[in-house]
Amino acid sequence: MLTGGTFWGMVERRAELTPDALMIIDDRGGELSFMGYRDAALRAAAGLVELGVGLGVSVSWQLPTWPSTLVLQAALARLGAVQNPIIPVYREREVGFCIRQTGARLFLVPPVWRGFDYQAMAEGIAADVDELDVVVSDGELPEGDVSVLDGIPVPEDPEEIRWVYYTSGTTSNPKGARHCDSSVMASGIAMVERQHVTEEDQFGLAFPFAHIGGVSNLSVSLSSGCTLVIAEAFDPTETTELFARHGVTLVGGGPAFFMAFLAEQRKQPGQPILPQLRLCSGGGAPMPASQHYEVMAEMGGRGCGHAWGMTEAPIIAQNTPDDPDEKLAETEGRPLAGAEIKVVRFDGEPADVGVEGELWIRGPMVCRGYMDEELTAASFERDWFHTGDVGFLDAEGYVTLTGRVKDIIIRKGENISATEIEDLLFAHPKVLDAGVIGLPDEERGERVCAVVELDSGADGLTLAEVGDYFRSSGIMPQKIPEQIEIVSSLPRNATGKVLKHELRARFSD
Structure with missing residues (x-):
């Protein structure tokens, strides 16, 4: 298990430790080892240098879950660029806002993907934004001679802001959470220990990689040496077949994805669709308690190792497979290493054990504020982040979510x-x-x-x-x-x- 340092440092250390181990399997039959991943990232970094990318240059990308997308993250990390992954469902209004607020100089998109013309959207945005270049990628990245990197220093400060992830607000523009290498990796590294991930695991990703959960699970692979099995886009039947074919042991996603896998399982009751499954791992949305028991009874393994996280902090709390069933079903687990949670009543006073209130968090995985400083001032009190989630802690430190501050209906x-x-x-x-x-x-x-x-x-x-x-x-x-x-x-x-x-x-x- 590798810990600490910069993101690029983690890439290099893993390539040295287990160079030939399989890192990525995709749904088109492609494979990439850890050394192959590092080398591909260096070639892409060299190609990006020729496009003007370097230390502190802002780059936005809106790409499907392709192996090249994972390579791009490492290439930008090697150059010390500020990268802004944008989830594929965002359209011109949201994407344009992200591009303008981050000051992106380069924007990578697919051509037409799943019926939508990303190239046309990107070129339309670029026509109204000064000095924005568009690169259209259909699974390939710009490449160059890696010798051009000899004079480019390797980033050494894991606290430098190098990542901006956006989360949709309820009525306003998306909010850009400012992350550093330390914060995007902290949850993934802690998850390795919490959910007993080893180099023997095959981790199936069932959600868009541009979401912050993508880099978190990439960090799981780099830290543990496990293999990532990725699908370009989630399709219940095709993704299930892919995961089964490669013996997936962990499925990353959330309740909606687990519900889809259950629906596939119910088409052939008694015959496990994922025979090697040991745990469904994820969060992103509230999970009904019944889902854990249904997954465990019908699909096998330890059911759902649910987690609590958000764009501002990929994972704060998580269950372990060793937890009792009632904790797996009804809680989000306990705080990860380095994370703290406190509950504040609606009158502003600290809440006792079992008493509901707003959940405040701090720890290495929490973002370093927003792009909009007014949002930062409204959401942070010193180093405590006000999540807007409502819940309580029990006597053993497990957190249970009961709603959102804005999800409280006042009748x-x-x-x-x-x-x-x-x-x-x-x-x-x-x-x-x-x-x-x-x-x-x-x-x-x-x-x-x-x-x-x-x-x-x-x-x-x-x-x-x-x-x-x-x-x-x-x-x-x-x-x-x-x-x-x-x-x-x-x-x-x-x-x-x-x-x-x-x-x-x-x-x-």
């Missing part, structure tokens, strides 16, 4: 957790997925609205049915949904988190 002065209502809806036999929101209401202040995705074969769901179901659970009447909306699919971001601001905008009338 006639009563605080109602949207997550609590969603957990009940998840257990309803007709419900596949649900998002609960508060909508403006003249009488109540806000009313509880449940937006529901029905399970296949369900013959509809009425408000009366939902009311009867909630009353039978013994929940307080104020928490019973007062409006229900049926949708074919819930809007989600790249990590599977339901975009509640879109639901509020759609159903506020």
Whole structure:
């Protein structure tokens, strides 16, 4: 297990330690060893130098999960550039904002990918941005003679800001979280120990690599020596076949992805679709407690080793496979090495064990502020970051999420957790997925609205049915949904988190 130093330093040390070990397998049959990865990154770095990339130069990229995308991250790290990965679902408005705020001089995109013309979008943005060059990549990177790197110093300070990741706000422009090598690697390195990752593991990535979870899991591979099995884009059937073919032992993703794998498993009950699976590992969105038990019973292994993280801090807390089932099912685990969590009540006072409040965090994996200093001032108190997540710590230090500060529905002065209502809806036999929101209401202040995705074969769901179901659970009447909306699919971001601001905008009338 390797720890510490810069990102490029980790690449070099791993190439020296296990040069011939397999690092990357992709869905097109390609393979890359750790030494091959390092050498490819050096050639790409040389090619980028010829395009004007160097120390402190800002480079944005919006690429699929290709081996070359992983190589690009290392190449930019070797040059000491400031890189801004952009998730593929962002479009002209969001991408243009990221480009302008970071001052990007180079923007790498695919041509047309999954029906969208990224090249046309990039060229349209470049027409309005001074000194922005566009490089179109279809899985290949610019390459050059590595001897040009001889006179270019290797970055040595792991605290220099070299990464900017954006997270969507609820009503405003995306927020750019400023990271350094230390912060993007800290969670991945700690995860190796927490989830017992070794060089024998085959780690399947089931989410867009441009998300901050990508570099975190890349750090897992560099630290542990495990192999990453990557898919260009997630497809439940094709990705399952890829992971099974290569004996995947760990699946990285989140509840939405685990739900998709469960659906594939249910097509062939009793015959494991991932026979070597030992753990589903991930976070990014709340996980219903039932999911852990369903994954464990139907797919095998230790179920779901859930985690809590965000763009501002890739992983703060995580379960270990050794945890009892109730902890795996109902908590996000304990803080990772170096991380601290404290709970602050809504009146600003410290919360006791088991008492709900906003979760504040600090540690090496927390970003060093935002691109917008006003956002930094509003979200940080000295080195404590106000996450906006609501939850509590138990006597053993496990954290349980109960909602978001903005997910608290205030009905006639009563605080109602949207997550609590969603957990009940998840257990309803007709419900596949649900998002609960508060909508403006003249009488109540806000009313509880449940937006529901029905399970296949369900013959509809009425408000009366939902009311009867909630009353039978013994929940307080104020928490019973007062409006229900049926949708074919819930809007989600790249990590599977339901975009509640879109639901509020759609159903506020």
